[in-house]
Amino acid sequence: MQPETPRPENFEELRFRDSEPKIATTAELKRTKLGRYCEIGQRVVLREVELGDFSYFERGGEAIHSSIGRFCSIAANVRINALAHPMERLTTHKVSYRPNEYFRWLPVDQSVVEARKADAVTIGHDVWIGHGAIVMPGVAIGNGAVVGAGAVVTHDIPPFTIAAGVPAKPIRERFPPEIAARITALAWWDWPLETLFDAIPDMQVLPIEAFLDKWERQSPAPSTSAK
Numbered sequence: 523m524q525p526e527t528p529r530p531e532n533f534e535e536l537r538f539r540d541s542e543p544k545i546a547t548t549a550e551l552k553r554t555k556l557g558r559y560c561e562i563g564q565r566v567v568l569r570e571v572e573l574g575d576f577s578y579f580e581r582g583g584e585a586i587h588s589s590i591g592r593f594c595s596i597a598a599n600v601r602i603n604a605l606a607h608p609m610e611r612l613t614t615h616k617v618s619y620r621p622n623e624y625f626r627w628l629p630v631d632q633s634v635v636e637a638r639k640a641d642a643v644t645i646g647h648d649v650w651i652g653h654g655a656i657v658m659p660g661v662a663i664g665n666g667a668v669v670g671a672g673a674v675v676t677h678d679i680p681p682f683t684i685a686a687g688v689p690a691k692p693i694r695e696r697f698p699p700e701i702a703a704r705i706t707a708l709a710w711w712d713w714p715l716e717t718l719f720d721a722i723p724d725m726q727v728l729p730i731e732a733f734l735d736k737w738e739r740q741s742p743a744p745s746t747s748a749k
């Protein structure tokens with residue numbers, strides 16, 4: 523246990539840092555909603571993304587049409603939702619579906635836009651995505667899952683499963699099923715900041731069973747303020 527630093531008189535109000543999302547100047551965000559404490563690294567591109575509280579993208583990441591939960595760690599150069607080009611047409615080139623970029627009076631093909639929106643990616647809470655991984659359209663990744671560096675995720679990943687490789691396959695579970703079920707029920711990612719503040723020292727030192735034994739007894743009603 524780390525030695526406790528002396529607490530100032532106005533400790534209660536000082537313990538939370540500014541929750542405004544931090545966005546690097548070279549990042550590009552369009553129609554994107556960020557939760558509290560989100561961090562968006564250099565050259566990250568997000569389009570039509572919902573990112574939950576505390577989740578962050580390291581440099582060079584990219585996501586489109588994606589819903590991402592809280593406390594997700596997304597490493598550098600991760601691509602979430604590598605969009606499809608139409609392959610059944612004469613050409614896969616965007617000249618067929620974005621002709622407006624080259625010609626007047628030929629608008630964007632809305633059928634392609636709608637098909638892409640319908641194939642959104644869903645990522646739960648506390649998901650860690652390793653360096654350079656690629657998540658394909660329509661994939662759902664469960665709470666607590668891990669995606670290995672360089673993986674190409676073509677199928678859904680169940681909660682608390684570690685998956686890696688090309689195509690990504692489960693390599694092991696993070697926890698035995700009963701522990702995973704207890705973490706799911708605890709839903710700590712919904713906790714208010716006060717509870718999180720109090721629980722962090724226990725996260726650092728208690729084995730997972732002991733942590734659950736203690737915090738199942740004192741966990742609060744889910745926060746309504748978080749995304």
Ligand SMILES: CC(C)(COP(=O)(O)OP(=O)(O)OC[C@H]1O[C@@H](n2cnc3c(N)ncnc32)[C@H](O)[C@@H]1OP(=O)(O)O)[C@@H](O)C(=O)NCCC(=O)NCCS
Pocket residue numbers: 595596597598651652653654668669670671672673684685686687688693694
């Ligand atoms: C996926 C990961 C979490 C697995 O960690 P782990 O459970 O400790 O796994 P191990 O190292 O014991 O490896 C287990 C097996 O999976 C394989 N494996 C591990 N990571 C892999 C990866 N990214 N891609 C393909 N196979 C991988 C190992 O070769 C090993 O296979 P083997 O049993 O045939 O030898 C880890 O390897 C990883 O990729 N971490 C991401 C790191 C990263 O990107 N960090 C960026 C900063 S956020």
